[in-house]
Amino acid sequence: MxxxxxxxxxxxxxxxxxxxxxxxxxxxxxxxxxxxxxxxxxxxxxxxxxxxxxxxxxxxxxxxxxxxxxxxxxxxxxxxxxxxxxxxxxxxxxxxxxxxxxxxxxxxxxxxxxxxxxxxxxxxxxxxxxxxxxxxxxxxxxxxxxxxxxxxxxxxxxxxxxxxxxxxxxxxxxxxxxxxxxxxxxxxxxxxxxxxxxxxxxxxxxxxxxxIPAGGAVTGTGSTAGTGRSTGAWLLGAGAGLAGAGALARVLFVRRRNRAAFRPA
Known part of the structure; x- marks a missing residue:
């Protein structure tokens, strides 16, 4: 042949x-x-x-x-x-x-x-x-x-x-x-x-x-796989959330202090 x-x-x-x-x-x-x-x-x-x-x-x-x-x-x-x-x-x-x-x-x-x-x-x-x-x-x-x-x-x-x-x-x-x-x-x-x-x-x-991504093949299974959200992005989001919580706590503290200052004797 x-x-x-x-x-x-x-x-x-x-x-x-x-x-x-x-x-x-x-x-x-x-x-x-x-x-x-x-x-x-x-x-x-x-x-x-x-x-x-x-x-x-x-x-x-x-x-x-x-x-x-x-x-x-x-x-x-x-x-x-x-x-x-x-x-x-x-x-x-x-x-x-x-x-x-x-x-x-x-x-x-x-x-x-x-x-x-x-x-x-x-x-x-x-x-x-x-x-x-x-x-x-x-x-x-x-x-x-x-x-x-x-x-x-x-x-x-x-x-x-x-x-x-x-x-x-x-x-x-x-x-x-x-x-x-x-x-x-x-x-x-x-x-x-x-x-x-x-x-x-x-x-x-x-x-x-x-x-494939520069770092290698995409891995992961389950409901979180393929979302495209990196660990770094998650940490940034978590940090932003904590910062927001801290700001809210400060506002509430100031409001309580002001109420105490103007409360009638």
Missing amino acids: ALALGGAAGLALTAAAPAASAPAASAGGGPADARTVTYQARLRPLNHQTGSGRLTLRLRESTATITEQYSGLAATLDGRPYPHLQHIHGGARGMCPPASADRNRDGVVSTAEGTPYYGRIQATLSVKGDITPQGGTDLRNAPKGPSVRYQRTITLSPAAVASLHKGIAVVVVHGDDPRTLGRKARNEKSELVPSLPLAVTSPALCGVLRA
Whole structure:
């Protein structure tokens, strides 16, 4: 089976996405991406796979430093390490597809069926070489094997940067284990690259890239989680309350003293 599938095959995977709008300007008049912003995606399994992982992307202007690790995916394909194509998708709903996206009822959400949810490829996360959508199906440059520790610094397109700023950028790792699929899906060919099995180009892991605070990921549960009120803000509020209570006590003291001074003998 041929492993190099760039060019026309790559174009088939990413048929021209609409142009994304430029990042909004900040309040100070400069571009919103003039500082480093950190995004994270928790990678969850799709299509009956069992893997998991996490990807962190640090963006400064259009330069993205990416670190990723995942495990639990299919290990081999035709006796060789399984090439797991992976991309940043965007320009759509910013979601990982639900099982109901399987329109032809073969038990697999294919890349095409998932596109309305996560959008078209805006960057290829290859280990070397082409990072454009056109390189999206080049198996030679894909991470290989059941687990990976990936790190690379790349320059993103304006469309990819815009998707990150809008919160609709999605990481998709492809390559299902055919043994986990039903008989119908196991025998199907990829609708994108007919020389490949459907499993090779179907999503295995997916996660939405979300911006995280400078100090780290947001934590906390229960009714107080996500209120955005810091400890410092609470202390300031408490201090203001105590100051107010002290002022009220002084007013009451003065009033009592004045009443005592003018009380008839």
